[in-house]
Amino acid sequence: MTSLNVLIAVCMAYVALLFGVAFAAERAGVRGRADWLLRSPLVYTLSLSIYCTAWTFYGAVGNAARSGLEYVTIYLGPSLVIIGWWWILRRLVRIGRSHKVTSVADLISSRYGKSNTLAIVVTIMAVIGVTPYIALQLQSVALSLSIFSSAETGGVPDPETSRAGGLWIAIGLALFTVLFGTRNLNANERHHGVVIAVAVEAVVKLIALLAVGVFVVWGVAGGLSATMARIDASALGTWQTDGSRWATLTLLSATAFLCLPRMFQVMVVENDDERHLQVASWAFPLYLMLMSLFVVPIAVIGLEVLPAGSNPDFFVLSLPLSEGREGLAMLSFLGGFSSATSMVIVATLALSTMVSNHVVMPVFLYLRQGGATQSGDVRDVVILSRRLSILGIIGLGYIYFQASGGSGALAAIGLISFAGVAQFLPAMLGGLFWRGATRVGALAGLAIGFSVWMFTMLLPSFGPGVVFSAETFASGLWGIGWLNPQALFGIAGLDPTVHAVFWSLSLNVLGFAVFSLISFPLPLERLQGAQFVNVFDHSGQARGWHASFAESEDLLIMAQRILGAEEARHLFETQTRAQGMPGHLPEPTPDFLQRLERELAGSVGAATAHAMIGQIVGGTAVSVQDLMAVADESAQMLEYSSQLEAKSRELSRTAGELRRANEKLTQISLQKDAFLSQISHELRTPMTSIRAFSEILRDTDGLRPLEKTKYASIINTEAIRLTRLLDDLLDLSVLENGQVTLNRQSGNLGDLLDQAIATAQASEAREITIHRRRLDETITLNTDLDRLAQVFINLITNAQKYCASETPELRIEAARHGETVVIDFRDNGNGIPDEAREMMFEKFSRIGAQDSNGAGLGLAICREIMVRLGGDVSYLDDSGGTAFRVMMPQTLALAAQ
Amino acid sequence: MSHHLLLVEDETNIIEAIRFLLSREGWEVDTHSNGTDAAEVIRDLKPDIVILDVMLPGKNGFDILEELRAHEQTADLPVLMLTARGQSRDREMAEKAGVSRFMTKPFSNTEVLNAVRDMLCLHRQQS
Incomplete structure (x- = not known):
């Protein structure tokens, strides 16, 4: 037992060292010293290595020993992302920094209009998804402890030791996280202490694994070439991995690298400088390569040297032990311990921020509604809720560890987590690149994907009889065949992991896309969507509106876009005068803001106006350019x-x-x-x-x-x-068709009238007295005189026929205005009724019913003729009787014909 | 016995032609050329038969006929209607108004004479 005790002592010392480093870094961070180290790309890269948990430290060898080269996928995915998809990472980091994003849940929720529902859903999913992962770490540390103790006693690992060890480890980790994770209130301030501790642990686990590898190759196998020969001899290299599983696992690890809360924490939240990504893009794959370098040799030699039935997950530990190298074994144990603890600490930190910000605080504020919330109050509550969340999350991991029996293969447990958090990917990437993505779409995708994941992966992982009965595995849920958790929709024969990932992710993407397309985004969603998708167009550095004057100016510019320049200027000037200030920019007093909001609400609706003012005055999440874009949009609308x-x-x-x-x-x-x-x-x-x-x-x-x-x-x-x-x-008919040939002659108007009157009186028996002023009629006309006479005869005959007076009289008056000749014909009858006037010049129209002999063609012919002569005939309603005015140019322009 | 006929028509030449035709049969022919008071004149003169034009100054033939049929004294009076409008709808309107005979201008003299003779016979049988 001595060496177990030594081990525990070493562990304590190691943890104390970590405490010390973290504490020193924390103090240095506060005082602004040692920035070259704290903010170096190297530390950033090393902190990314929390991707390599106990799963990779111990589990990779186990995986290789069980399934051959499949373990490579776990390294391949993140390497592909950081090398090939650095632009997604850059976008994430840029958004995370400019929006002060605190977690994955915060990112998704802010993208979709700061939806609290979405934040809660993502938080719960993250907690559920990561719980198996935490359990995995506890399990690996507990098992490694029990392997140590069994090597001591020479017997099989004692389950009691492992269980008790698990509990103590959980408590220790919770303590560390509480101490260093909740020192700062502001979640998006960097946790320098934790990051440095994680970096140190990254170095320790790399050195430990490399040391074991070197020992195995040169100490046990007897050199490089001998090792190669042994590998060639082993069956391991020949094990084929199914292509679909290979692709699925690569995709999963790539996705998990982006979506895991702890990865988001170190990659985005703890990021000090975007440029660190450039270094990380080569340094991190290099780190991964070194980590995977000795996996195959250790697996092959382990299978050869160790007794059958040894847990291959712990070859890294048991190989040095079996060779009696306790020091090396201890280093190896510390490596595994580092891997596990760094993961648990950061994951818990990230999750607790989410739980406290998105679940506990909203509930607390809701319950405290109405009561004055002192800032000190809230501060205490936030810290308390974070600490409790940390305890709760680690507690959940411990429960899963106990419930799952602490016996599953590490890689299999890890994959469950990976697939769980992979469900964030559609909503996250969709939100970054697709403006059409909506809150409803994100919720639908997440809910569908997560439900399918629970059903096909998480719940079956407990094995038959725990959640699902054995029949469920055999014949589907409630006996419904297509609800079989391992053969959904009747598609059987797939690897369970491939099956679950395929269905959960494709249904997730489908739900996300379909619901995004059929739903309509809220104004704030549109704003945030534009901001996220176009982050590189205009985010630059995060803006703060410290000077109130600048705020007023922004408000004025925005108001001008919405209300129009004139109205906005007037509003601002009135307000400035009211405040007794010079110029045209008022103080942004609450009164003024309220008034402006009302004005804007009239144009763009209350919600948008509120959001706009809030964003400018509150000053964080949305840039001015985005507001302007929205303002332009509404102006267009x-x-x-x-x-x-x-x-x-x-x-x-x-x-x-x-x-x-x-x-x-x-x-x-x-x-x-x-x-x-x-x-x-x-x-x-x-x-x-x-x-x-x-x-x-x-x-x-x-x-x-x-x-x-x-x-x-x-x-x-x-x-x-x-x-x-x-x-x-x-x-x-000829006149109407324009086929008439006009014959221009020169003649005197008076002579023409004489002629017309004579003809009219000869054809119509009824007498009429005609008054004329011959002097006015001495006008020489150059037009078709016969046609003009036809018009005159018609008008005179009409007066003879229809003038209702006892003593009918017709007054003919001629005048010349420049080139225009005007001749009026007025009788002393009753005139033409209003309702008949509109139609009187239409052909076939007859005034009065059937009490006259005319065919109703006369006036129609008159009008046609006058139009041909370049003039007009119209009715004058200025006198009691019927009066027509004939107008025409003195000289007919034949060219017009 | 001599029959008494009334011709309500405004076209002088047509009046002259019809008067010539009917007088030669030995019938007494009165004429009236205004629509406005035609029904009144008919009631005053009490002719055996009325020959009625449609397009009359003041009031058209259909209205006059309706007025006659509405009045007890002239409800059954034989009326021969002559029209120059020549649309099928006119015949319907005339029949609706209660016409005895309907003819379109230009008419054949023989047809008019035959129609008047028929109407006189019917009229005699009825009374």
Whole structure:
């Protein structure tokens, strides 16, 4: 037992050393000394090596001894990420630093609009996912202790020792983490002490593993070539790893490297300088290579030298022990101890930050709502909640260690954790590169992926009879075949790990994508999304608005984008005057901010306005450029909506025009019907006389000659009337088609009127007194005089026919305005009713029902003629009677024809 | 016995033609050329038959016919309607209004005479 006691003493000394180093680093960090070391890329790279836990220290050899070269995947994944995907890491680090992100949960939650739900979900998932991993560390340290003690007594490892050892180790680790992890309140301040301790442990585990390797190759196997020969002789090299498993494990380890809370902690949260990544991108793969250098020799020699049934996970320990090299064994134990403790400390630190920030504090603040929260109060609560979280998380690991029997292969347990945290990947990467990713999508993906992982990987890991019964493994949950945890949807025959990773990740990605596409992001999500995706466009260094003047200026710029320059300036100036200050930038007093928020809310909605003001004044998460982008976006939306309004106004105007056009068409159609009746009447009436009298002449005997002459002349008159009607119709048709040939002549207006009046009076029996002013009529016209006379005759005849006065009078007035000649025809009748005026110049329209003989073609012909003559005829409603105005150029421009 | 006929028509030449035709049959022919008071004149003159044009100044033939049918005294009076409008809808309107005979201008003299003779016979049988 002496050596076990020595071992424990060495452990104590080692832990004391770590305490010392951590404490010194902490003090140096506070005083700003030894920055060259604390903030060096080397320390950063070494701290990344917490990726190599007891799993890699002990488990890699075990894995190699069981499955050949498969262990390489665990090193391959992270190497690929840091060499090939450094740009993802750079983006993560940039975002983490500029947003003061404290954890994976914080990152995902801030990306999706600072969703508390999402933070809680990620936290819980992380705790559940990492618990097996912590258990793995406890198990490895406990088993290594018991191997030491059994080597002492020469018997098999004692389960009691291992169990008790596990408990003590858990307590010790909790103590260390509490002491060094919760000294600072601010979660995103660097834990220099812890990082330095982790770096020291990284060196220790590397040296230990290399020492064991050197001892095995040169001390046991007898040199390099002998070792090579033994490896060639071993069956290990020939074991084939299934391609799908190989790819899956590489993917998993790469994913875990990005998503594991403790990796995020050292890589992003503890990162001092983005440039450290450049060094890490070659130094970390080198570290991994050194760590894996002797894995195969140790595995091969271990299988050869050690008795059958030895746990291959602990060849690193048992080989030196079996060779009696206790010192080396002790170093090896310290290496494994370092691997385990550094992982547990950092993982617990990261998880406790998440638990306390996203679960405990919101609950506490909710419960304390209303009560004044003194800052000292909260500080105590935060520290207490972190400490309790650390204890709780390590406690969970211990429980898992006990429940799973502490017997599983280290690699298998590690993979469960890897697959669990891998579920963060879609939401995380999607959030970094895809602006369309939404909170709902992230929640859906995480929930689906995590449920499938629980069902296919975590719960079955306890073995049959613990969570799932043996039947569940055989025939699916509740006997449903396709709910078999190891053959989901009836796809059997896959390696259980490949199966679980395939289903959980693909359903996760599918859920994430589909729900992101069908859901709509909140304003804050849009802001954060833009910020995350475009982090390199404009994040630069994190901005702080220390000077209130700068805040006012930012507020003014933002207000101008949203309210418009004029209104924003007015608002600010009013406020400045009210505050009795010069210039146009007011103090950002709460009153003013509230007022501005109300103004902005009118434009962009309350939530966005609140977020915008909050972000500028509160001053952290979102850059001014992003706010401006949103402001521009909403300005575009306003522009777009005003365009829509204009379109809608235009549409309703068009609809109105269409309605009026339709009404007019309907009216025209009715008029056409009326015209057909009318034209039929006009044609049939003379025909009736012609037929009747021609039959009389034919059939009646003994007509007197006078009668015969009379009837024949009636036939003749009616035939002429018929011809005239047809002429009118043809005339109109020709005029309308524009086929008319105009014949320009020179003549005096007065002479033309004389002629027209004479013709009108000859054709219409009704007398009308005509008043003229001959002096005004001495205008020489150069136009188609015959056509113009036709218009005059029509207008005069209309007055003769329709003037309702007892003593009908027509006043003709002529005037010349420059080149334009105007002739008005006014009678002393009743005028034309309003409702008839719109249609009066349409052909077939007749004023009054059927009480006149006209076919309704006269005015239509007049208008057509006047248009051809380059003028117009219109109705004047300025006098009581019917009045028409004829307007035309004095000289007809024939070229226009 | 001499029958008394009334012709309501505004076209002078047509009045002259119809008057010539009917007078030769020995019937007494009155004429009226305004639609406005036509129904009133018909009730005053109490003709055996009315020959009614459709397009009349003041009031159209359909309205006059409806007015006649609405009045007890002239409800069954034989009416021959003549129209120059020549649309099929006119015949429907006339029949709806209660016309006895309907003809489209230009008419054949013989047809008009036959129609009037028929209507006179029917009228005599009824009364």
